[in-house]
Structures are given as structure tokens and as C-alpha cells.
Amino acid sequence: MDWVATGTMLSGVGTMIVAGAIVHATRRGSGLFAQWERHREQDRGIALAERTLATTYALRRAIEDIRSPLLSSTERGEIHRQLRDGGTIDDRTPDYARAYLASAQAVRSRIDAHKPLWDDLLGALPTLKAFLGDDAETSLDAFWTQRDRILAEAERYARLARHGDVRDARGYEQEHLFETQAEIETVLWRSERSRKPDSVADAIDAAVASLEQRLLPIIRSGPPLAA
Numbered sequence: 001m002d003w004v005a006t007g008t009m010l011s012g013v014g015t016m017i018v019a020g021a022i023v024h025a026t027r028r029g030s031g032l033f034a035q036w037e038r039h040r041e042q043d044r045g046i047a048l049a050e051r052t053l054a055t056t057y058a059l060r061r062a063i064e065d066i067r068s069p070l071l072s073s074t075e076r077g078e079i080h081r082q083l084r085d086g087g088t089i090d091d092r093t094p095d096y097a098r099a100y101l102a103s104a105q106a107v108r109s110r111i112d113a114h115k116p117l118w119d120d121l122l123g124a125l126p127t128l129k130a131f132l133g134d135d136a137e138t139s140l141d142a143f144w145t146q147r148d149r150i151l152a153e154a155e156r157y158a159r160l161a162r163h164g165d166v167r168d169a170r171g172y173e174q175e176h177l178f179e180t181q182a183e184i185e186t187v188l189w190r191s192e193r194s195r196k197p198d199s200v201a202d203a204i205d206a207a208v209a210s211l212e213q214r215l216l217p218i219i220r221s222g223p224p225l226a227a
Contacts, residue, residue: 045131049215052128052140055120056211059143060204062114066150067190067200071106079105097161104158107188111151118147132214139214142207146200153187160184 071079079102083089088105089098121140129137163177191198 045218046221048124048127048131049218051120052124052136053211053215053219055117055124056140056143056208059114059117059121060208062117063143063146063150063200063204064190066107066110066114066147067188069189069192071102075106076102079109082109100161101158103188104154107150107154107157111147118144136211136214139207139210142203146203149187150200153184156180157184157188 080089080098083098083101083105088101093101121143125137125140128140160177160181186198187200190201
């Protein structure tokens with residue numbers, strides 16, 4: 001037997017086996033890496049969906065709080081202090097004017113108090129838009145739109161203080177002022193009656209429902225929780 005030839009042949013076979021093993025390992029490693037990438041992207045998507053949905057729920061509750069027509073005695077005292085410090089009211093300011101100005105200032109202060117939530121929404125927007133597309137941005141914009149709408153109506157409410165006491169007006173002027181006040185209050189304050197139209201709440205609920213439709217399936221796609 002030609003041991004040299006045999007050794008050369010076996011060496012070649014060994015090389016082929018090693019090469020095949022390397023190719024197999026490379027393919028397997030590539031598959032594992034691709035699988036790891038898919039899991040990582042899935043985890044990022046789930047985390048983003050959870051964060052965004054939690055923020056939207058918090059914003060819906062914040063808008064409900066902002067639109068509460070009730071002022072606690074503590075809040076009322078703080079609002080009047082802010083108005084006095086800013087020179088907006090003094091001892092000569094009529095009660096009706098104080099009421100309009102205090103309500104408007106309460107809305108502004110409540111919006112400012114929830115600023116971290118608006119910052120979270122703004123921070124999540126670019127990534128969420130890239131992840132889900134323009135539809136997600138449209139839904140999130142509803143929160144900004146309604147916030148700005150509430151703020152604008154608060155400014156209008158404050159301006160009512162310049163018109164004098166509505167109860168002292170006569171005829172068309174009184175009717176116009178009552179209509180204006182009612183129009184502002186439908187935006188400024190949430191409806192306490194379920195059957196009364198509330199365009200702000202409807203817009204927010206529609207935005208939340210749209211986001212839930214997109215984000216909940218992503219969240220549910222993760223591994224089941226341990227029993």
C-alpha cells in the first residue's frame with residue numbers, strides 16, 4: 001500500500017470535512033445571528049409600543065384632569081396667588097372677572113403641570129413614526145391638537161372678563177355672550193353627562209383606539225408571561 005498516497009488522500013478528505021464543518025458553522029452562526037437580530041427588533045418594537053401606549057393612556061387621563069370644571073380650595077388659592085403676583089387681579093377686580101380669569105389660569109397651570117408627558121410624547125414620535133408610519137403620527141397629533149385647542153379656549157375665556165358681567169348685558173349682546181361662553185366651555189370643561197356631545201373626548205378616544213389597534217398586537221406578540 002502506498003502510505004504516502006493514502007495519507008495525501010486522507011489529508012484531502014480531512015480538509016474537506018473541516019471546510020464543510022466551517023461552512024455549516026458559518027451558516028448556522030449566520031442563522032443564529034439573523035434570529036437574534038429578529039428577536040432584538042421584536043423586543044425593541046414591544047418596548048416602544050408599551051411606552052407609547054402607556055404615555056397615551058396617561059395623556060388621556062391628563063386631559064381629563066385639565067378639563068375638570070372643579071377647583072379645590074387649595075388649587076383656587078394658588079391660582080389667585082398667581083394672578084395677583086402677575087398683576088392680573090387685585091382687590092378692585094369684580095367677582096365675575098375673577099371667575100373667568102381663575103378658570104383660564106387653572107387650565108394653563110394644569111397643562112404646564114403635565115409637561116413631562118408632552119415631552120415623552122414628543123420624544124417617542126420620531127421612532128414611532130419610523131416604526132409604524134405616518135398613521136401613528138396622525139393619531140399622536142390628536143393629543144397636541146386637543147391640548148392646543150383647550151389652551152386657545154382658555155385664552156378666549158379670560159377675554160370674557162373684559163366684557164363685563166354677562167348678567168348685566170341686554171338683548172343681543174347678552175345672548176351673544178352666553179352663546180360664546182357656552183361654546184368655550186364645551187371645549188374647556190369635560191362633559192359630566194354621557195349623552196352630551198364632547199368633541200375633545202371623542203377625538204382623544206378615537207386616537208387611543210387607533211393606537212391600540214396598531215400597538216396591542218405588537219405587545220401581545222412577545223413571549224407569554226410565566227404562570
